[in-house]
Amino acid sequence: MTFKERQALRKQATIELNLGNIGEYEKLMRKAREANPNYKTPLEKVWGSNNVKVVKRRKMVKELVEAGWNKKEIIAMCGTSNATIWKDIRILREMGTIKDKQEIS
Numbered sequence: 001m002t003f004k005e006r007q008a009l010r011k012q013a014t015i016e017l018n019l020g021n022i023g024e025y026e027k028l029m030r031k032a033r034e035a036n037p038n039y040k041t042p043l044e045k046v047w048g049s050n051n052v053k054v055v056k057r058r059k060m061v062k063e064l065v066e067a068g069w070n071k072k073e074i075i076a077m078c079g080t081s082n083a084t085i086w087k088d089i090r091i092l093r094e095m096g097t098i099k100d101k102q103e104i105s
Helices: 003-019 022-035 042-047 052-066 071-078 082-095
Strands: none
Touching (some): 003 022, 042 052, 071 082
């Protein structure tokens, strides 16, 4: 969807809001936002996921890594598999949430 098409959706959404159709306004605005190829939700920008369970786990992993826990302890604390924790740490590093200089054994 082009920029002009998204602008037209936003304009139509504003008209719907002025008419009092809040549901239609939200639907059109969501469609315009999600049509933008570079759009990411705030959770996706920081934690790399929109899933609440994944975000909570990654927050816990970040806190434990910053506290100096090793991977085995983090796996036991989070109750997930080894691969999941490794993936979370890798994604958090790529997103810049965890600094590369932190040692994780």
